[in-house]
Amino acid sequence: MYAAMLNKKIVLAVSEANLVNVGRKSLNMDDYRCPHCNKKVILIISEQKAAFFKHLTNYSNAMGEKEEHHQSKMLLKAALTAAGFNAQVEIPLADGQLRADVLASEKLAFEVQCAPLSEAEFTHRHSLYSQIGVTDIWIVGRRHYLKRRLKHTQLIFFRQNKLWGNYYLEINPKKNMFCLKYNILQEQITNHLHYQIKYFALDELDIKTFWHFTPIKKRYFININSQKKYLKKQLAQKTKLGLRIGELLYQKGLTIDDLPDEVFTTWRNPGELDSITKFCKIKRLLNKA
Numbered sequence: 001m002y003a004a005m006l007n008k009k010i011v012l013a014v015s016e017a018n019l020v021n022v023g024r025k026s027l028n029m030d031d032y033r034c035p036h037c038n039k040k041v042i043l044i045i046s047e048q049k050a051a052f053f054k055h056l057t058n059y060s061n062a063m064g065e066k067e068e069h070h071q072s073k074m075l076l077k078a079a080l081t082a083a084g085f086n087a088q089v090e091i092p093l094a095d096g097q098l099r100a101d102v103l104a105s106e107k108l109a110f111e112v113q114c115a116p117l118s119e120a121e122f123t124h125r126h127s128l129y130s131q132i133g134v135t136d137i138w139i140v141g142r143r144h145y146l147k148r149r150l151k152h153t154q155l156i157f158f159r160q161n162k163l164w165g166n167y168y169l170e171i172n173p174k175k176n177m178f179c180l181k182y183n184i185l186q187e188q189i190t191n192h193l194h195y196q197i198k199y200f201a202l203d204e205l206d207i208k209t210f211w212h213f214t215p216i217k218k219r220y221f222i223n224i225n226s227q228k229k230y231l232k233k234q235l236a237q238k239t240k241l242g243l244r245i246g247e248l249l250y251q252k253g254l255t256i257d258d259l260p261d262e263v264f265t266t267w268r269n270p271g272e273l274d275s276i277t278k279f280c281k282i283k284r285l286l287n288k289a
Contacts, residue, residue, distance in 0.1 A: 001053040004032040004041050016043050017051035020082050020204065027082045027203035028075070028176050042176070044074060045081045065114040068141050071173035072112045073101050075202045076139075080104050082204035098128045109134050112171060113157070114141030122156045139169040139178060146170065146181050150191045155271040158184070163214055166269055168195075176202050180210070183217040185267040188275045189227045189234075189241075194220045194267075220267065227264040228256055231276075248280040 002013045011032075019025045020043070032041045032053060041053040054074065073089050080087035080102065091103040100109040109129065129136040138157050146154060146168050160166050164182035171178045177199055184195040196218060200206035234242030235256075249255065263275040 001034070001041065001055075002050070003035060004043075004053045005035050005038070006030055006032055010035065013043060013051040013053050017045045020045065026201065026205050027079055029201065029203060042075065042078070044078050065141065065143065068173060069101075069112055069114040072114070072139075072141060072171045075173050075176060076110055076112065076171065076178075077102050079202040079204060079207050080110075083207040084204075093134065094128045094132050098125060098132075100134075107134055109136050111136055111138045112141065113138060114143060116143070116153070117156070119156055137169065139171045141171060144170075146184075146193070146195070148193055150186060150193050150270055152271070158270050160269075165217060171202075178202060180213070182215060184270055185220060186270050186272070187222060187227065188264055188266060188268055189231050193270065222265055222267065224261055224264045231256060245274075245276055248277060252280055254280075 003010050004013070004016075005011075006016075016025075016030075016032075020027050027045070028042050032043060033039065034041050034053075034055060039055060041055050043051060044054050045051050077087045077089050085104045085108075088103050089101065091100045091109075092098070093100055093103075093109075101112045102110040104110060111125070126136060138159075140157055144154055144157060154168075158166055158168055164180070166184040167180060167182040168184060169178060169180060180198045180200065181195045182198065184193055186193055196215065198213060198215065200210050231242075231245065235246050236242070238246075259276060259279065263279050266275055268274065
């Protein structure tokens, strides 16, 4: 589709693409509508062919992950192209063993993960990218959105750098945006996460802003008493965590009150071994010495 309605007027895709390319407007921030059905459409800018409009499905929770995946790829590709990348979708790499969702350049690929993914499959794909010298950036759909409680299946998508600490990327095609969750830390005993959030539009300006985003990271407060209360509850209910920690404490002849405050007040990286287990292991080594 090469034309759309904007403010009750017909606009051409090529003209709108030119305005985006010269910086006079941001990509897909306007409310483009189909001239025939009046449903929302998005502008797709491509290096390979003329710009065009495409229907954007307003998905609900019932929408399939394939459609979410497809729309996310197309929006990400359009934003990267407008930002100056020669972005392409579904590009075979590693002698056909790998297919990049969005190949931004010869050395940079984006993987949009909406469906379930095993750790083995992730490791296989990530290793293939490493072997061919391509940096793979993983950005997840709503199935994998990070909330306040950590799930084991989310651990493979965490990354870390000096500016953002532990971070996690999410995409929302319905809102034409993506999200950076950063400075992510986990409480020592619970699976509760603390993090900060920065939203970016899927357009050329925010794609460029994303690369240079320098946040002010917060320092989180942790309550010792709440951590001890949670642990006591786990011990009393004989949960998996409670049984494991209870056995360690029993072996060392310790109670919760014998533990130093540091094991409750320090933070850990997502999925990292808890400090009580580390403390008991160190104590065991010292006893053997």
